[in-house]
Amino acid sequence: AQGLKGRDFLGLVDYQPDEIRYLIDLAVELKRKQKSGEVYQPLKGKTLGMIFEKSSTRTRVSFEVGMFQLGGHGLFLSKNDIQMGRGETIRDTAQTLSRYLDGIIIRTFGHRNVVELARGATIPVINALSDQSHPCQALADYQTILEHKGKLEGLKVAYIGDGNNMVHSLMIGASKLGIHFASASPEGYEPDANQVKLAREFAEQSGSRVDIVRDAREAVEGADIIYTDVWASMGFEAEQKERERAFKNYQVNEELAKHAKSDYLFMHCLPAHRGEEVSEGVIDGPHSIIFDEAENRLHAQKAVMAAIM
Numbered sequence: 001a002q003g004l005k006g007r008d009f010l011g012l013v014d015y016q017p018d019e020i021r022y023l024i025d026l027a028v029e030l031k032r033k034q035k036s037g038e039v040y041q042p043l044k045g046k047t048l049g050m051i052f053e054k055s056s057t058r059t060r061v062s063f064e065v066g067m068f069q070l071g072g073h074g075l076f077l078s079k080n081d082i083q084m085g086r087g088e089t090i091r092d093t094a095q096t097l098s099r100y101l102d103g104i105i106i107r108t109f110g111h112r113n114v115v116e117l118a119r120g121a122t123i124p125v126i127n128a129l130s131d132q133s134h135p136c137q138a139l140a141d142y143q144t145i146l147e148h149k150g151k152l153e154g155l156k157v158a159y160i161g162d163g164n165n166m167v168h169s170l171m172i173g174a175s176k177l178g179i180h181f182a183s184a185s186p187e188g189y190e191p192d193a194n195q196v197k198l199a200r201e202f203a204e205q206s207g208s209r210v211d212i213v214r215d216a217r218e219a220v221e222g223a224d225i226i227y228t229d230v231w232a233s234m235g236f237e238a239e240q241k242e243r244e245r246a247f248k249n250y251q252v253n254e255e256l257a258k259h260a261k262s263d264y265l266f267m268h269c270l271p272a273h274r275g276e277e278v279s280e281g282v283i284d285g286p287h288s289i290i291f292d293e294a295e296n297r298l299h300a301q302k303a304v305m306a307a308i309m
């Protein structure tokens, strides 16, 4: 798309609704090309640095494979193995890497690290998950929903559980795409108030709604999609026990799902704690599309890279 080359991809918040929709449509198209065996290598000779400060299965593999399929090469840079882990500043790292690479992805804790890297770099930076957001996942999720439901506008997504990075990106995406969004979390674990405020502003423009409620059944009422994520995200492992207590009424199970539409879809970014935030029956049941969702990380991120790099 015109206007996307050279841009960072730090959050869906920075992208217009038509730009998000363009990336989703491109992801669908790149998926078709790959499945039909068509070679498409717009990034031939280009390189992507992949900085990881946290574990990853999907993000790491899908970016590295995606870059390869687009004709380029991805370099896995564990934070502990590069000098950043010994205190070299993000700014110096950004400037140095910009002399070698054509793009950088970063998975980190504080979102300000992502912003600082983008500020210091002269090449596009992609947010591969921060404590605040996970836009690559949300983009793949809306592609997955579009493929299963044939539309986005007017659907209802219900998110149950922790008010974390995942709910923020899903909520911002929904509000920009005209999707109704409801989330239910226990007290003290609600989504960030600033993110909710932003989403409500976008929702007003797209004609959708953002409801933040306490009761999981209320959120799920009439939903097309039920989405959940782990109760203790990366970096919060020490709180596992107290979170299990706080979230005990927030499991997505067959009983809760009765309140959704009969053709609801179950989604989870993965990895899952089976039997905690979701029952085995739901995650392995006929409504679950978790592996289509995981697959689409590849296609959605290829779309982002092809568009901005």
Ligand code: CP
Residues within 6 Å of the ligand: 055, 056, 057, 058, 059, 060, 129, 137, 269, 270, 271
């Ligand atoms: N959903 C997701 O980002 O998975 P990984 O942590 O395995 O990358």
Ligand code: NVA
Residues within 6 Å of the ligand: 129, 164, 165, 166, 229, 230, 232, 233, 234, 269, 270, 271
């Ligand atoms: N909320 C989870 C998402 C993992 C993909 C985490 O941050 O650990």
